[in-house]
Every structure is written in structure tokens, then in C-alpha cells.
Amino acid sequence: MDEKNYTGAIPGQQKGDVITAESTCTFVGPEEAIGFFNLAKSRLLHVNGWQERAGKALARFTLTDADGHPVPGAAREGLLICVDIPGPGGEQAGGYDWVKIEEIKEADSGDVQSVALRVRPVAAPHSSDAEPTHFYAQTSTSTFTVTREHARVTAAVYDRNIEPNTETGSLIDKVRNAIVGFFAEKAFSKLQWQSLTDGLMELS
Template sequence: MEEKNYTGTVPGQHRGDSVTAEGNRSFEDITAAKAFFLQAEAKVLDVNRWHDQAGEALAHFMLTDTDGNPVGGTARQGLLIKIDIPGPGSESGEGYDWVEIEEIKKTDSAGVQSTALRVRPIAAPGSEADEPTHFYDEQSTSTFTITRENTTVTVAVYDRNINPNTEADSLIDKVRNAITGLFGEKVFSKIQWQSLVDGILK
């Protein structure tokens, strides 16, 4: 399926690996498609309920402020997402991986509506680490999109330029990230994100 990048939020693929998870639903008329788009958009932006949407998937997500305090409501640019994945957590993140919501962008025209949310690995709040507290490095991104093209609504997640974060400050995290990063590319991202996509489209 062609990449849905109407907002220009999905980066070009220049290094490392990429993972794409996507799905779509078609409707009989524009009114129904627009209504479903708004419902799906709300789910994409409701980070605290991603686990509910994904069902028995692999991780829990929590929206926080820049100090790591839990935040309710919808995603906003500049907020963080604390991720609890199965298995050993990061030492510098006290068991969690962290990303920042670096951009949320929307476009709306006669035939197309699209909303995109892009995140990037960062160091955990309060951490003295120089490198991101995440199994991917700082050039890796994940972009979550919801797009209506006439009567078809597509939900997609695009992981781009992904490499394991092997430059972590501690040896424990270097080993953990190398193993988890490889697992993440081959299993976690695809299964987790496809589960999320499928859940949002229900």
C-alpha cells in the first residue's frame, strides 16, 4: 500500500531499517467515512488507551509531561510517552523506554483528511544519560497516521530509519538495546503496531 504522507510528517528512509503497519476500511458514502475518520483520529491521539485498542499486544503506553508526570487527555506536541515493554527494561529509564511527541500535523481538503503524530526516542526525564532511553537510537522515528481519501479511511504506523541504540551510557543498556532493538525491528514494532492499527479500525 502506498505510504500516506499527506502531512509531510513521515521522514524519508535514509538509513537502518523500516517497518510499516497499516490497514483500511471503506464506506458507502463520504458522511460515514468522515464520521469514522474523526472516531479513529481520537483513538490515535488517545495514547493512554493504546493498549486497550491493541488488545493483548506487547506494551503499555503512558502520556507524561516533560518531568515524567502522568498526563490525561489527548496527545500534544512536546509531551512524552513512557513505554513499558516486556522483558528487561532500560537501566537509565528505571525499566521504561521514552519517546517525545515531536510533531502533530493535520491537513484537510475536499477529498483528503489526514492527521499524523511523530515520536522520537529521548533520554528519560531526570536521567543524566546522553543517549536516548530507548532500544532505538535518536535518528529513529515512529509516525502514526489516520487518513481519509474520499470514502476510504487508512490507519498506519511508519517506523523509519531505525537502528538499535548501541551507544547507551551503561554496558547493561548497550547489551539490552542491541538485543531488544533487533527484536523490536523484527517482532515488536510490526506486531505491536499492527495490533494497534487493527484495534483502531474496529
């Protein structure tokens, strides 16, 4: 699968693993595709609805401010996302994993429209540990995109430079992150992101 990197938001791959998930819908003409692109873009930017799109058996995503307070509405650069994955969570963050929205970019050349949202693991709000409160290391990123190319609309997630986070100060969290990170790399993230991209592309 070719990266839909029209915005330039997807980082280059330097080390670690790569995970890509992609779902596509093709329409009769560009007018219908433009309308669906705008709908899918809204779904992407409303992070609080991701679990409903991906399936309730998978992770729950909550958009928050820098203090961890829930935020309604669309995603914005600088906000955090609290991730509640099935199974045991990190000890130091009350069972949650945290990422920061570090970039939201759009591109529009007429025949091509694209929006990208990139996140990176960070420490939980008010955490005494500078290391990310996440099973992935800080070098890891996830970039979520919705792209229209003529009459085709594609939702995709690009995980790049993926490595388990084993630098946390807690021994329990080191073990947990190594185990969860391994299974996320091999299976869970692909399942999660494929379910999300499929949900973003639902016609109803």
C-alpha cells in the same frame, strides 16, 4: 503499501530499517467515512488508550509531561510517551523506554483528511545520560497516521531510519538495546503496530 504522507510528517528514509503497518476500512460513502475518521483520530490522539486498542499482552503507553508525570487527555507536541514493553527494560530508566512527541500535523483538502503524530526516542526525564532511553537510536522515528481518502479510512504506523541504540553509557543497556532492538526490528514492532492499527480501525 504507499505512504499516507499528506501531512508531510513522515521523514525520508536515510539509513537503517523500515517498518510499516496499515489497516483500512471502506465505507459506502464519504459521509460515513468522515464520521469514522473523526472517531479513529480521537483514538489515535488518546495515547493512554493505545494498549487497550492493541491488546494488553503488548506494550503499555503512558502520556506524560517533561518531568514524567502522567497527563490525561489528547496528545500534544512536546509531551513524552513512557513505553513499558514486555520483558526486561533499560537499567537507567527504571525499566521503561521514552519517546517525545515532536510533531502533530493535520491536512484537509475536502476529499482527503489526515492526521499524523511523530515521535522520536529521547532520554528519560531527569536522566544523567544524554542518549535516548530507548532500544532505538535517536535517528529512528515512528509516525502514526489516520487518513480518509474519499470513502476509505486508513490507520498506519511508519517506522523509519530504525537502528538499535548502542550509544548509552551502561553496558547492560547496550546489550539489552542491541537484543531488544534487533527483535523489535524483525518482529515485535510490526506485531505491535499492526495490532494498534487494527484496534484503531475497529468499528465498535
